[in-house]
Amino acid sequence: MSNRNRIKKKLIIEGLFALLIAISPILFYSYKYLPVTSDNTWSILGITFSNNGYDDITVAFYFYLSKLIPLALLIIWFTTAKNWWYHIILIPISMYAFQLYSVFSEDASKIDENEILYLVAVCMVIIPIVYFIRVKLVDRYVHGIDLEAMEAELKILKEKQGLNSTLDAPIKDEFNGKETNTDNDQGIEQTVPTKGLNNIFHQVRHVLQSWF
Template sequence: MKRRITDQGSRARKKIIIDSFIVFFIIISPFVFKMHEYVSEDPNATLKILWFTLDRNGFLDLSTYVWFLLGKLVPFYLFIIWFFTCKHWWYHIILIPITMYAFQIFEVVYSEDLFVDTENVLWLLPVCMVIIPFVYFIRVKLYDKYVHGIDLDAMDAELKELKERERLREEGLDD
């Protein structure tokens, strides 16, 4: 009994710590987005963070590049938090904007093109082709069950029972 209470207490503490981190990252999101204001506007400036070095990467200056990058990163991590904490049946649809932002971030960081955010919609098509039918299928199942009162499992069981009766009746007539 004491062991069970201890397990529940440690689980509750762990959940509070994880939830606190999630809330912290949501709270600081506007401040993270505004970090570009503290980056140099000098066209030749670079920024070294740990083992990463950021330069202007084709933008006018480093501040513009960081502004553009944070404009993608902040919604990206907020969508990820939403995806992992959402308890609704449709939460898989959140993968579409997550994928969109992931492609945009990849394009901003690794692209050598003069234009960004141009053709990433084409990269989303395969993701959408998987996610949208999956979510629609779940919606149809839920709608049939809870709105129309159609229980497909019960219908399958009833059809099997009818087929079994029909089979027994035919065997009885053949004998």
């Protein structure tokens, strides 16, 4: 797909989103103007809607649209948001999705009752993800802590330390050899004077013995 066609497709999708947002109030209040038949039903595109347990079909569509319109707007917001916290929008999306499912059920007496239990499960997944993203951004842009850069620097430092230890081993061996030779030389130097002194003491003793 060429760049021009991609831009054209993007503009069409964004135009549809803008149109849907603009007419959302009209879509919501359309439940008041449904062409209801005598048997309290409404047919469109071969699909027949009934009151579904509600007092009237207009009441049923009031509940449908009160969940569907915010859900659609939130989905548009989620798909077009560029903020780091956009994942948190999944929580109200889940809320309206669960509520929409409940209003479509036949038991109209249990609307908006147990959805909070499912919503808590969603929050337990979404909130830690958003918090983790926030912590990483704060560490990087506020405190100047880049964990990935620090890990890379530590890896390079460890590699350098390993290389230095490899290079230092022969030098240490040579240095230890020199130290050993030095010690031997010192031992030799210490041995020579000691032997000389012993000979002198022996000669002096021999002279003294000859005198007495």
